[in-house]
Amino acid sequence: MLSRKADCDVLLRSLRAGAVLAIATVLVVGASADPNSPSDIIKARQASMKAMAEAGKTIAGMFEGKLPYDAAAFKKSAETISRHSGDAMVIEFPATTLGPPSAAKSEIDQSREEFDALARKVASFATVISAAADKAPNGITQDMRMGSSSSMGSSLLGKRQVPGEADIAKLPAEHAFHLMLQECSSCHAKFREKVK
Ligand code: HEC
Incomplete structure (x- = not known):
């Protein structure tokens, strides 16, 4: 027994x-x-974000004269941001990957429209910045500069209103760049939280 x-x-x-x-x-x-495991998706989107930040630094450096202007490098940076924003960014945040350990807030899933719109705005601005490089092979032109030509340039900044698609296409590249960085910050302020 x-x-x-x-x-x-x-x-x-x-x-x-x-x-x-x-x-x-x-x-x-x-x-x-499974290459689509939550942790792989989180790693991939964090790498995308870092790549955009690097690209943004390059563009900022050229506008500020801290880096020599190079049309190809300028365009490549804008294209890097373009490639990682918009729909590509939208699909990098499936519901199963939100919340800790990632810094992406779970609220993203309840605010898809707002989140997606921010991601797409970044893409629109990046397209304008990229196109500007084609018209400026040898140096930053006057009409790429903040406040140049555009009737709306300074008034937009003053009122801080959000321009529509058609308006975005007319923006000087430097202005588009600054507005783009504001979209990065708006999204981070609302949908990112430090977890460490
Ligand atoms: C639509 C929302 C949104 C937009 C637009 C956005 N981000 Fe982010 N970003 C996030 C979220 C959410 C995280 C946290 C991701 C995570 O930890 O999973 C993040 C994380 C980051 C990080 C940290 C990455 C890491 O290593 O953990 C950097 C750097 C960054 N973003 C840069 C940028 C830049 C530069 C732009 C604009 C060109 C931008 N982001 C636009 C939402 C956004």
């Missing part, structure tokens, strides 16, 4: 261990076989 109970315990224990092992195996295999 005693020994049968002991056998039984051993059996149960090994069954349990087996089950735990099986589950662990599924988890490990699952994690490495």
